[in-house]
Amino acid sequence: MKGLDALNAHYLAMPPVAAMQVKAVFHGDDVLALSAPLAANVNDKGCAFGGSMAGVMTLAAWGLLTLKLEAEGLPCEVYVADSHVRYLKPLYADLEAQARFEPDVDWTAFLRSLRARGRARAAMLATLHDPEGNVVAELSGRFAALRPA
Amino acid sequence: MKGLDALNAHYLAMPPVAAMQVKAVFHGDDVLALSAPLAANVNDKGCAFGGSMAGVMTLAAWGLLTLKLEAEGLPCEVYVADSHVRYLKPLYADLEAQARFEPDVDWTAFLRSLRARGRARAAMLATLHDPEGNVVAELSGRFAALRPA
Numbered sequence: 667m668k669g670l671d672a673l674n675a676h677y678l679a680m681p682p683v684a685a686m687q688v689k690a691v692f693h694g695d696d697v698l699a700l701s702a703p704l705a706a707n708v709n710d711k712g713c714a715f716g717g718s719m720a721g722v723m724t725l726a727a728w729g730l731l732t733l734k735l736e737a738e739g740l741p742c743e744v745y746v747a748d749s750h751v752r753y754l755k756p757l758y759a760d761l762e763a764q765a766r767f768e769p770d771v772d773w774t775a776f777l778r779s780l781r782a783r784g785r786a787r788a789a790m791l792a793t794l795h796d797p798e799g800n801v802v803a804e805l806s807g808r809f810a811a812l813r814p815a
Numbered sequence: 816m817k818g819l820d821a822l823n824a825h826y827l828a829m830p831p832v833a834a835m836q837v838k839a840v841f842h843g844d845d846v847l848a849l850s851a852p853l854a855a856n857v858n859d860k861g862c863a864f865g866g867s868m869a870g871v872m873t874l875a876a877w878g879l880l881t882l883k884l885e886a887e888g889l890p891c892e893v894y895v896a897d898s899h900v901r902y903l904k905p906l907y908a909d910l911e912a913q914a915r916f917e918p919d920v921d922w923t924a925f926l927r928s929l930r931a932r933g934r935a936r937a938a939m940l941a942t943l944h945d946p947e948g949n950v951v952a953e954l955s956g957r958f959a960a961l962r963p964a
Binding site for chain 1 (some may be wrong): 825828829830831832834835851854855856857858859862864865866867869871873874878892894895896897898899900901902905
């Protein structure tokens with residue numbers, strides 16, 4: 667199993683992620699899109715719970731880096747190191763997230779570090795948008811990749 | 816129902832928070848402590864899922880501000896506006912979070928803004944620690960309070 671199917675199996679194996687019903691729905695050229703139903707992620711005000719919004723964006727970025735490393739033939743353990751989330755407006759619809767790499771990520775330097783030292787960090791971006799396409803939350807974070815010993 | 820019981824009912828009413836089995840366990844002088852079992856919040860590596868770590872810290876800060884406003888006789892809708900999370904080390908135990916206000920929060924100015932404009936923001940801190948007391952993750956964030964119309 668590879669790609670989106672493997673990633674979805676990976677998500678489902680994590681109890682809190684299974685509870686959020688997160689699903690990878692699209693993997694394109696350095697973009698990964700996830701979806702999660704509002705019903706499983708709703709707060710007391712009828713809109714998306716902030717923790718779920720942050721969680722889905724974190725999983726999108728984590729998943730994109732995981733898939734990228736697999737495609738390079740360098741499967742790694744991927745961890746989130748830090749993240750900054752801005753909540754721009756309430757979301758009264760399913761959670762639709764997209765992750766990308768920060769434009770200034772030097773992928774050659776990243777792979778060089780990974781091969782030489784067994785670890786590397788990449789800056790990543792993720793957004794959540796509403797059905798009209800407005801960005802309702804955004805995450806910027808650094809993710810660490812570690813080669814298995 | 817007031818205080819911790821009301822807060823726990825509030826948490827349980829949110830499906831993603833119920834799934835995380837988050838429970839408020841202590842409310843002291845401007846401190847709120849939450850707990851959540853590792854089993855409901857575990858990732859593929861056997862340690863706490865980053866999204867759950869961020870979620871529990873967000874809920875702790877959210878809960879502390881909610882209780883503080885209730886105690887002031889000013890119940891509000893409380894929202895997270897932005898947050899910065901640092902993940903310092905993996906956590907292989909139950910999630911134990913503590914929230915506090917940032918030391919420089921001017922509570923008098925906060926209440927003045929809330930009474931005059933119906934809204935105010937406070938900077939808050941939350942940490943997660945392991946059974947030995949080491950901080951494994953920390954969150955700093957701004958939370959907005961809105962008076963019901």
